[in-house]
Amino acid sequence: MPQDEPVIGCTGQVIIATRGSAGPGEILVRVRGGSETFLAWSDDPLPTGATVLVIESRGSREVHVIKWVDPLDALGGDPAGAE
Template identity: 55%
Template sequence: MGIPPDGPGEVLVAVRGGSETYAAWSRTNTPLARNARVVVVDSLSARSVIVEPLPS
């Protein structure tokens, strides 16, 4: 499952040479498919972020 339009999903973010999982909400309030490439645009807390689709 990806990120639903009305709730959190998960994203892997490259951090310090590895990757870490964060809870993620869609900035556009549209669902984002599993394995979609996204950009983190804001953080809600230390482990939660807001994302939007990576521009083409």
């Protein structure tokens, strides 16, 4: 099945929790100038609202994701410098 290359590397938000190996959830991703939903598989369960990174496209609007934590959040403060 052909991969959906543009979605790989995008971040998204879990809108239906994933269940790890027990089954997929659903994510919303900003891609191609809009927002699209994908079935999302993950190694570990991920709750609704979690931010994820798409690491693989499985074709047919299915992706593999991991939990994403923005490394800039660890810096604290306002990223624009206006505290």
